[in-house]
Amino acid sequence: MNLALPQLIAAGINPTVARAILPHLVAAFARFEINTPRRVAAFIGQYSHETSGFTRLEENLYYTDPTRIAKMFSALRQVEQARAFVRLPKALANKVYANRNGNGDEASGDGWIYRGRGLPQLTGRGKYRRAGEKLGLPLEQQPDRVADLDVATLAGAWYWHANGLNARADLWQLDTITRAINGAAMAGRTDRAERCNRALEALLSTPALP
Numbered sequence: 028m029n030l031a032l033p034q035l036i037a038a039g040i041n042p043t044v045a046r047a048i049l050p051h052l053v054a055a056f057a058r059f060e061i062n063t064p065r066r067v068a069a070f071i072g073q074y075s076h077e078t079s080g081f082t083r084l085e086e087n088l089y090y091t092d093p094t095r096i097a098k099m100f101s102a103l104r105q106v107e108q109a110r111a112f113v114r115l116p117k118a119l120a121n122k123v124y125a126n127r128n129g130n131g132d133e134a135s136g137d138g139w140i141y142r143g144r145g146l147p148q149l150t151g152r153g154k155y156r157r158a159g160e161k162l163g164l165p166l167e168q169q170p171d172r173v174a175d176l177d178v179a180t181l182a183g184a185w186y187w188h189a190n191g192l193n194a195r196a197d198l199w200q201l202d203t204i205t206r207a208i209n210g211a212a213m214a215g216r217t218d219r220a221e222r223c224n225r226a227l228e229a230l231l232s233t234p235a236l237p
Contacts, residue, residue, distance in 0.1 A: 028230070030056065032066055037229035038071050039222065040080055048081050051177045054185035060193060066228040069196035072223025074146040074183050076215050084174045086143030086150070088116035129153020144173035146183025147208065156222055158182050161189070 030053055035045040052071075056062060061070055066206055075081055075236050096109035100123040103109040111120040117139045124130055124138030128151020131137045141148045149158055152167060159166030162181055172178045176177070190207045201220050 028052070028062060028067060031233075034229050034233045035071070037233040038068070038226035040071070040075060040228075042080070048176055048180065051180040052179075055180045058181070059184040059188040060082070061184060061187065063197070064227060065199060066193050066196040068227035068230055068232075069129050069192070069201065069204055069223050070187060070227040071185070072210055073201075073219055074219075075222050075226075076219045077148060078146055081146075084145060084176070084179045086120075086148055088142065089114060090116075090119070099204050100167075124151065127151055129156065135207065141170055144170065144182075145179035147186040149182055149186070150175055158185055161185050167222060 030049065030050055032045055035049055035052075036042050039047075039163070044143075056067060056070075061067055078084060079167065090099075093106050093109040093113055096103055096112055096119065096144065097106045100109075101120075102123045102125075103112065110148060112122060120142045121133050121136055121138035124142065125133040125135075128141075129137075130141060130152050137152050141152045141155050149155060155170055155173065156167040158173075159168075162178075162185055164172065164181075166173055166178070166182075173182055186208075192204050192207060195203045201223055202213065202216065205216060205219055209215075
């Protein structure tokens, strides 16, 4: 199927953002077989939740509440320990992402360098390396590129395809897709479902041309 601007706007995406991201979505969908209304709708719904409507392509690690930090990151479960990282996003990233997903230790700085970016919030040196190899891009060497709209979209589509989410979308297994994208916590389950269902309705009912 061919995604059109009126459909993307009807799915709830801001018109300015929709115009900017549309060609990148079309290219990524063609490359990774995201080619049916259910596949496209689930992709739009899930990733628009992850990125606040495709507007936030880099992880925000600036926290003012230590309780929130303790809730979000297992490495800092004690509030008093978390308090040392309030308003210190770089230090927080280096702490909580150390020795994970191919990163070095806290002193390496990998946690900050390879923080979450792109539609799937790609996180960790190892994941940047793997995505770069599959996409033919030097993402380990140039991690900031994952926050660019074109690469962010490609990374999202690669992750989607690599994790078998087309098949899950065919069966409209939204909870399974959520677990694959954002772990077992089922973060934002209701909002994700609403976004996916709205996108599907838009694709099925909105004319491709105004």
